[in-house]
Amino acid sequence: MRLYILLVHAVLVAQSIAALFPPGNETTHSAAVQACQQLDHTLGPSLVQSSGAEYEAAATNAWNLLNAEFAPTCIVFPQISQHVQTAMKAIYDTGSHYAVQAGSHSAMKGWNTVQDGVLIMFSQMKNASYDPVTDSITLEPGIHWQEAVTAVEPFGVAPVGGRVGDVGTGLLLGGGLSWLSPSQGYAADTFKELDVVLVTGEMVTATVTNEYSDLFRALKGGGNRFGIVTRYKVSAVHTGTNDDKSFFGGTITYNSSSAEALLKATARYVHETNDPKAVSLVTFTNAMADGQIFPVYMALLFYNGPELPTAIFGDFLSIPAVSSQLGPLSYLEVAGTLGLENDRGYVQHFGASALVGDEALFLDAFNHWSNFSATFVDSFNQTTLAFTPIPDSQIHAGRDRGGNIISAPRGQFAAVQLLQQLRIGLQDLPRVLQNGIDLLFEQIPPSPGLPLYLNECDAGQKVFQSYSDFELLKMIYAKYDPTGFNVAHTQGPIGL
Ligand SMILES: Cc1cc2nc3c(=O)[nH]c(=O)nc-3n(C[C@H](O)[C@H](O)[C@H](O)COP(=O)(O)OP(=O)(O)OC[C@H]3O[C@@H](n4cnc5c(N)ncnc54)[C@H](O)[C@@H]3O)c2cc1C
Structure with a gap:
């Protein structure tokens, strides 16, 4: 118990120090270098890059030019959830700054990229599939809405997603206004199950009824600091195939x-x-x-x-x-x-x-x-x-x-x-x-x-x-990120 208290204290001190130094200084730089070295070792150079053509294309991919001018210390290209867990654990252990990028359309400076930190880029997790038994669509976070709608159209179904095809799944974490919203709700209202990598690297599956139902709710409009979603299972809407002009x-x-x-x-x-x-x-x-x-x-x-x-x-x-x-x-x-x-x-x-x-x-x-x-x-x-x-x-x-x-x-x-x-x-x-x-x-x-x-x-x-549930949102954040790591080490909406 005493060891645990000492550890928590040490983490809190480390976090307060990290919070004092925004990206760009020596401390954040060396934490990022350490995280990248660890990840290069554990995940290997094809998934972790610090230079080269793939790195350059990813670093400059952001829709907003402001976000295309950052130079992350390294970029991680996960292919499965476990890669994200490994990345998040290294980021947490080293106290590195980080960011996550899905469809790249955040307009906010620094919300989907990072200077002196690790960028987790979802460009290699782009699957979409339909399960008729549960009438659900499963989306990997790197898919864009036009790709997702096109992938499941032959089954006569669609996910509730964005109104512009190049936008990505980050839309879901902000709520999501769709052409289907008047009948289905915000896009996030269609969540059935979310795989979420928490700040420590632990992965949980959140649903509306299980022990992570509070996290599930927070991710319907709470944005990017509650955890990294590596799988979205959402309700399928029966919109018809391309032959059905309904x-x-x-x-x-x-x-x-x-x-x-x-x-x-x-x-x-x-x-x-x-x-x-x-x-x-x-x-x-x-x-x-x-x-x-x-x-x-x-x-x-x-x-x-x-x-x-x-x-x-x-x-x-x-x-x-x-x-x-x-x-x-x-x-x-x-x-x-x-x-x-x-x-x-x-x-x-x-x-x-x-x-x-x-x-x-x-x-x-x-x-x-x-x-x-x-x-x-x-x-x-x-x-x-x-x-x-x-x-x-x-x-x-x-x-x-x-x-x-x-x-x-x-x-x-x-x-x-x-x-x-x-x-x-x-x-x-x-x-x-x-x-x-x-x-x-x-x-x-x-x-x-x-x-x-x-x-x-x-x-x-x-x-x-x-939000009328602002206090609840803060409580959920404090439960899932008790040291405030994500607020100190990522950019996002203010107030948590
Ligand atoms: C041209 C255009 C059209 C748009 N149309 C619509 C629309 O029709 N309806 C609507 O509601 N909004 C719309 N938006 C707003 C859009 O939903 C937001 O910009 C959204 O954040 C974009 O998501 P993304 O995946 O493309 O972007 P990203 O910048 O990759 O992600 C957005 C944010 O979510 C975080 N994030 C992404 N994926 C994850 C994840 N798996 N886990 C944790 N955090 C994650 C990122 O770090 C970032 O902070 C539009 C924006 C643009 C520029």
């Missing part, structure tokens, strides 16, 4: 003179539509070049049925459109509507809000965003304001499956995303731009009681504090 919908593009009508239609849809078969996403994008703004406004509308019912989508359909691509679709086609959007190579910045209210609130948000775009027209390639309606049906579907840690209330609200893509040449957010973004967040605050959405947030936003 959906109808597509994209309508509008010009800027329709902004007000489109915002009013969006506000009404958010407030009134609670049909689990209906889903929409409305995006306002300002592309910029030579000091000029080129607006592109779009509504993506889908219905799990033979047409878009006018009682639900009539407002959108009656606004004069620049172009309209609507028709019968398979789910594979729905999932492919936005394409891969493999737009790497830019500095990107996200921000989140959430709104419940009348048309005036949506118009107000748009006006602030338009002013912001115009003020910083020379700094951006493009800015986007996007609304994802969160109907009560989505909240109910999640609760029916045991609930998630986001614990969003019913009440028909919209997740609001702000996306800024910096013009080429700008390598980081200049102070003046950060101030402008901070002001924009103040001007479009979340409506009282609504959670911010982790997957669409800025690193500085207090996402966890906006």
Whole structure:
């Protein structure tokens, strides 16, 4: 017992010291070198690389250019869960900083890569399979959504995943907004079983009913610091094969003179539509070049049925459109509507809000965003304001499956995303731009009681504090990472 107390004390002291030294100093560097040497020895050079073509490709793979400029001390390419266990144990024992990368689409600086630390890169764990007996889909963490949907389409099923094909499974840990969410809940609500490598390297399988049910809940929206998920078993949704055109919908593009009508239609849809078969996403994008703004406004509308019912989508359909691509679709086609959007190579910045209210609130948000775009027209390639309606049906579907840690209330609200893509040449957010973004967040605050959405947030936003189960989340974190190792040695949402 005395030895145990001494050990815990020693770990706590080591962690407090580590926390004092952010990545980039001598202590973190030598811990990382030690971890990498150990891993090179135990896992071998094909799975652990510190230089060479595969290392370079992985180190520069991140979607956000900011994250493609880090140089991890080594990159581990696990092929099975046990490799992750070995890596995590070495990281923990040496006190090294580390990061995990799945689909690479985190917008937040340092959340999916690390300087002076170990990067665990899931590019060699990409399987997806369907089990008809349990009606479940098993996903390895390195798969991207288009690959996952394509792999199981022949069985007539799909996982609840992202709306852009190149995004990866990290989406699940933030919650996950999908074309199937109104009927199924957040993507994480479909979890059945998770294999999780804990901070010490121990592996557990968490389910909604077993002894790790608290961890299971925390991983439905709690992000990247509770453990490393090496296997997701999720419910299969019977969406049909590519021959089954059981959906109808597509994209309508509008010009800027329709902004007000489109915002009013969006506000009404958010407030009134609670049909689990209906889903929409409305995006306002300002592309910029030579000091000029080129607006592109779009509504993506889908219905799990033979047409878009006018009682639900009539407002959108009656606004004069620049172009309209609507028709019968398979789910594979729905999932492919936005394409891969493999737009790497830019500095990107996200921000989140959430709104419940009348048309005036949506118009107000748009006006602030338009002013912001115009003020910083020379700094951006493009800015986007996007609304994802969160109907009560989505909240109910999640609760029916045991609930998630986001614990969003019913009440028909919209997740609001702000996306800024910096013009080429700008390598980081200049102070003046950060101030402008901070002001924009103040001007479009979340409506009282609504959670911010982790997957669409800025690193500085207090996402966890906006969850009504914030205290529970902190308790679960303290249980599974009692020394606070992950907060001290990885980047992620603030507040744990
Ligand atoms: C173009 C684009 C489209 C998007 N569309 C949607 C959308 O439709 N719906 C939606 O909800 N969100 C969407 N997002 C947001 C997206 O869900 C988040 O950026 C998400 O974090 C990306 O996951 P990833 O695996 O691609 O990225 P990564 O950067 O690889 O991972 C994201 C985070 O999760 C951590 N992580 C990943 N895998 C694991 C694991 N197995 N164990 C522990 N931690 C892990 C990483 O360390 C990182 O912090 C989109 C983002 C972009 C850029």
